[in-house]
Amino acid sequence: MNVFSGMIAHDYEQVIFCQDRTSGLKAVIAIHDTTLGPALGGTRMWNYETEEAAVEDVLRLSRGMTYKNAAAGLNLGGGKAVIIGDARTDKNPEMFRAFGRYIQGLNGRYITAEDVGTTVEDMDIIHQETDYVTGISQAFGASGNPSPVTAYGVYVGMKAAAKAGLGTESLSGKTIAVQGVGNVAYHLCKHLHEEGAQLIVTDIHQPSVKRAVDEFGARAVDPTEILQVDCDILAPCALGGVLNEDTLPMIKAKVIAGAANNQLNTNEDGERLQQMGIAYAPDYVINAGGVMNVADELNGYNRERAFKKVETIFDNVSRVFEIAKTEQIATYRAADRMAEERIERMRYSGGKFLQNGYHILSKR
Ligand SMILES: NC(=O)c1ccc[n+]([C@@H]2O[C@H](COP(=O)([O-])OP(=O)(O)OC[C@H]3O[C@@H](n4cnc5c(N)ncnc54)[C@H](O)[C@@H]3O)[C@@H](O)[C@H]2O)c1
Numbered sequence: 001m002n003v004f005s006g007m008i009a010h011d012y013e014q015v016i017f018c019q020d021r022t023s024g025l026k027a028v029i030a031i032h033d034t035t036l037g038p039a040l041g042g043t044r045m046w047n048y049e050t051e052e053a054a055v056e057d058v059l060r061l062s063r064g065m066t067y068k069n070a071a072a073g074l075n076l077g078g079g080k081a082v083i084i085g086d087a088r089t090d091k092n093p094e095m096f097r098a099f100g101r102y103i104q105g106l107n108g109r110y111i112t113a114e115d116v117g118t119t120v121e122d123m124d125i126i127h128q129e130t131d132y133v134t135g136i137s138q139a140f141g142a143s144g145n146p147s148p149v150t151a152y153g154v155y156v157g158m159k160a161a162a163k164a165g166l167g168t169e170s171l172s173g174k175t176i177a178v179q180g181v182g183n184v185a186y187h188l189c190k191h192l193h194e195e196g197a198q199l200i201v202t203d204i205h206q207p208s209v210k211r212a213v214d215e216f217g218a219r220a221v222d223p224t225e226i227l228q229v230d231c232d233i234l235a236p237c238a239l240g241g242v243l244n245e246d247t248l249p250m251i252k253a254k255v256i257a258g259a260a261n262n263q264l265n266t267n268e269d270g271e272r273l274q275q276m277g278i279a280y281a282p283d284y285v286i287n288a289g290g291v292m293n294v295a296d297e298l299n300g301y302n303r304e305r306a307f308k309k310v311e312t313i314f315d316n317v318s319r320v321f322e323i324a325k326t327e328q329i330a331t332y333r334a335a336d337r338m339a340e341e342r343i344e345r346m347r348y349s350g351g352k353f354l355q356n357g358y359h360i361l362s363k364r
Pocket residue numbers: 116146147148150179180181182183184185202203204205208223237238239240259260261287288290291
């Protein structure tokens with residue numbers, strides 16, 4: 001495994017390997033870019049088949065957080081962590097405490113939160129060792145589980161995507177196909193049902209499907225069918241890579257707007273979507289509600305302020321469609337451009353010597 005070539009390719013700042021024999025912790029923290037501020041991103045716990053796969057994932061996800069935080073207008077950089085192991089069988093409190101001490105050792109360069117396989121309870125254990133953790137329990141005056149807030153952000157972002165792709169932001173009467181009805185999509189379906197959308201759902205976990213059918217009158221289909229059903233909007237809310245050269249020809253939706261990270265398998269798939277005339281809301285712009293919510297904890301959590309911030313996702317998604325239209329480029333490129341411009345402006349401005357409280361000279 002050649003870690004440095006991977007780091008140099010997209011200019012990663014730091015990768016930290018953490019090991020604790022007693023608890024079985026094997027973790028990798030990747031800090032991609034801290035131009036806008038300390039790196040904030042969740043910790044994923046996943047049973048990776050190889051260590052290379054874990055490193056690849058943490059690199060890809062941490063860079064995604066740089067773009068997500070920048071496009072969301074947060075003064076935060078991008079980072080992410082992965083813990084290698086089965087989230088259902090391999091967790092123990094000592095593991096998360098050891099991990100918390102590693103985070104504390106970074107002195108604020110990296111701040112963690114939930115991601116796939118980790119929970120509020122895990123964040124609370126990390127919090128026993130460090131303050132550089134968000135998404136901790138509401139009992140601490142913090143924000144708790146980010147999934148319902150992510151869902152609300154996807155809902156308002158979907159309205160902006162519908163305006164661009166269907167000419168109306170109303171989702172009433174629209175047929176919406178949802179792939180994966182887990183933590184985020186359950187709450188998304190609730191908003192969509194309340195607005196009067198017709199739902200088609202699938203999941204590999206049958207109780208989740210049953211809940212959506214029972215509570216929202218959703219029509220269930222097999223996981224192999226969801227991408228090809230007749231619908232107005234497709235919401236990928238399971239795992240990444242679902243929009244690829246094999247699946248794109250099947251898709252009948254005019255709009256794609258969902259919560260999953262890394263929906264496009266490659267950038268070429270983003271170009272294909274543009275050629276097909278499908279209005280694609282870039283994943284990291286529409287699913288930023290969770291990070292917006294946990295980031296508010298850094299200011300002393302205020303739920304009302306956090307939700308106001310999450311509502312800006314409507315404007316952020318609209319802006320992406322505007323850039324794409326004006327520049328005649330695919331929406332994923334428009335989103336990257338929006339994020340990169342913000343980072344580059346700060347990099348340029350931050351490159352000027354201006355005395356501030358953090359500068360070494362001020363401590364003499
Ligand atoms: N939780 C958050 O706040 C948040 C924030 C931003 C992005 N995301 C992203 O949103 C997505 C969903 O997150 P979540 O927290 O709801 O996770 P989750 O694990 O609760 O839900 C995912 C669901 O997808 C199902 N699934 C997996 N593979 C499937 C397949 N092939 N076909 C159908 N269903 C399948 C799972 O059974 C599960 O119910 C993930 O990609 C995550 O990275 C989550």
